[in-house]
Amino acid sequence: MGTGELISRISWRYSTRSEMKANRFMWVTTAVLIVFLCIAGVTAAPVAAFSGKPTSGPPSLTVTFKDASTGSPSGWAWFFGDETYKAPWTQVNLSGGWTERGEHSSVAMPDGSIVLTGGVIRYYYLGKNDVWRSVNNGATWTQMTAGAGWAARREHSSVAMPDGSIVLMGGTVDTEWWGPLPSNDVWRSTDKGATWTQMTAGAGWAARYEHSSVVLPDGSIVLTGGDLGTGFSGKNDVWRSTNNGANWTRMNASAGWSERRGHSSVAMPDGSIVLMGGIDNSGLRKNDVWRSTDKGATWTQMNASAGWVARYGHSSVAMPDGSIVMMGGLTTSYRNDVWRSTDNGATWTQLPDAAWTGRYAHSSVAMRDGSIVTMGGYTGSHMNDVWRFVPTGSSLQNPSHLYTAPGRYTVALQVYNSGGYSSMRKAGYITVGVSLLPLPGFSNPPTDPDHDGIYEDLNANGRLDFADVVLYFNQMTWIAANEPVSAFDLNKNGRIDFADIVALFNEI
Incomplete structure (x- = not known):
């Protein structure tokens, strides 16, 4: 929440009270509210900073790290550069409060909560327009609304904005007379999914589903690909919005990657976008990886055939340490394999398979504490289970870490409080035995x-x-x-x- 928003709410309360009291009390009330603002203030997101000592030496080097973040962080997620990402997945909830579903969308909010929207339910295979929120990594869920303003849908996308709002776009809307139809409307919520405002009934991009969207560090949204719903009619266009989805600019009518749907994309800490996998208009599953460093205008192929089997309906997340984790999806079977790239998708390392049943059309989010939460999807039947993976090196404020192998290590720190989070990444910060x-x-x-x-x-x-x-x-x-x-x-x-x-x- 920004300062301006809090002041707006205070002014509203003041105006209401002023109607009830004489003028002489209006000034007293104003003074009290100003004092409240000064005392309570607004919790701003902390700004990450750190140092370590020593930063080089022979193997078996113990480095003491010191948090130098400002803004009073209450939590820390350290990545020392030698994490194996081999920790087990833990089942957080066997059956979330929401109905079993797939093809939904979920976002990790700046306050550490998760908001899940829509999807297709287990029975009747119809879309939903309910919204659910969890404040404890998916352990329990609260229904924010049983029927959002937007039409029930599936195969849509959503992003969490830097200001704490949510923007939802496109997807398949199930109509009574015309059956499933693609959409291109855009909606925004500023209260964690409880209420929604339509930003546009028809975005500049053609109605579609199974597209992918990311939010960049500058607060803009970039939408890629998807299917128009007329047979195999995938797209490879790229669109960008700088005003919460109200207006859109076409960045590229035909990106270098082939037309597709069911792909995934992530926004990297450096502001680039990495796109991977999907299924093309010939029905061919893909395992290529592409990267854009100019907000989707141009693309470079990082790998024509990544180590993982070609698939669609998978999920991927960008981590604070600059790596990408990709998981699940549909190949010729439902998958639960997990892969990681530390070089923007150029090369991939297979991690241990997840403990959850192989699936596709699930959703995954990278949490501010450095963990990954995966939920729902289709395994042959729709699911509403929730799983969590914690690869972080430490959650202490000022940890020490032992480096045993020679190499140059990139260190990252993500800090957070009730106002949000930020991260700092130092490439090649620790030199061991080099x-x-x-x-x-x-x-x-x-x-x-x-x-x-x-x-x-x-x-x-x-x-x-x-x-x-x-x-x-x-x-x-x-x-x-x-x-x-x-x-x-x-x-x-x-x-x-x-x-x-x-x-x-x-x-x-």
């Missing part, structure tokens, strides 16, 4: 005289002196291109720059 190169003109690599993980002795003469400062100045570009950044990042800002030279000079 050999440094001698600087040009020298035979020996730099050394670390004070064993703090920073290699101040650039000329390898066994001590820190002015010659090292001069050498750093002359070879700064070469160091940035050839050496581990963390070994020469004296001010710990994640890059090699003139500030590091100043810091080195001050250490003499």
Whole structure:
């Protein structure tokens, strides 16, 4: 909730009371409300920041991490870069309060809750327009509305916006006389799914279902592909909205990837979009992976045939550490395999199969605590079970971590409170047992005289002196291109720059 929203609510309450009281009391009431605003304030999302020491050393390196986040976080999710993602899946709920279903949509909210919308139910195979919310990772659910303003539907998409609202779009609407019809209406809820406002009755993109949507860091929504409902009529167009779905701009009429439906896409921490799998207009299941770094305008193929079997109806999530986790779907059978990519979908590693029964048309969300929650879907019959997977390295505020294998490790921290969450990711932040190169003109690599993980002795003469400062100045570009950044990042800002030279000079 933003400050403006709270002030709006306060003004409304004040106006109501002013009708009941004399003018002399209006000013008293206003003063009281201002004091309340100052005391209670608005809980803003924290801003993630951290440091670690030491940041380099031989194997069996213990690094102590310190949370430096602002905004009073109440929870922490650390990823140290060596997580195996092999923890077991835990069943949170065998039977959620909502009716068994598939082809629904769910979002993880900034406040840590999950909101599930619509889908096709077990009986009669008709769409729903109910909305459910869980505040405990899917253990229990509260019905927000039994009949939302939008028509009952399935195969739609929804996204959680940075301001805490939900935007829902498209899908298959089951009509009494005309049967199932694709839709292109867009709806928004600002109260966690309880009530909905129609943003547009007909978006610029053609009515469709089994499309995919993501929200980018700038708050825009990008919609990809889907089927028009006239036989195999998949699309490969890309559309973007910057005003909560009210208006749309076509980014690409025919993206590089083939027309499809039943694919999945994720918004990465760096603002790129990764799209994977689906089924094309010839009925061929896909396992290709594509990436866009310009909000869907252009696409680069990351892999023509990923390690996982071609499928559709799967789910995927982007994690705070910059990895992607893809799970389930329909190949020639219902799947419960789980795969992970740490390079934007270029390569994939198979993780242990999930404990849940193989399925497709389920939904999965990445929670702010670093866990993944999967719910519902179709296994041969519709399901309403909920499962959770926790791959995080630590949930402590200031943890220590032991690195046993040589390598360069990316560290990520996601922090959260009642106002939302944010994350910070430092690529190659920890260097373990990685050999440094001698600087040009020298035979020996730099050394670390004070064993703090920073290699101040650039000329390898066994001590820190002015010659090292001069050498750093002359070879700064070469160091940035050839050496581990963390070994020469004296001010710990994640890059090699003139500030590091100043810091080195001050250490003499």
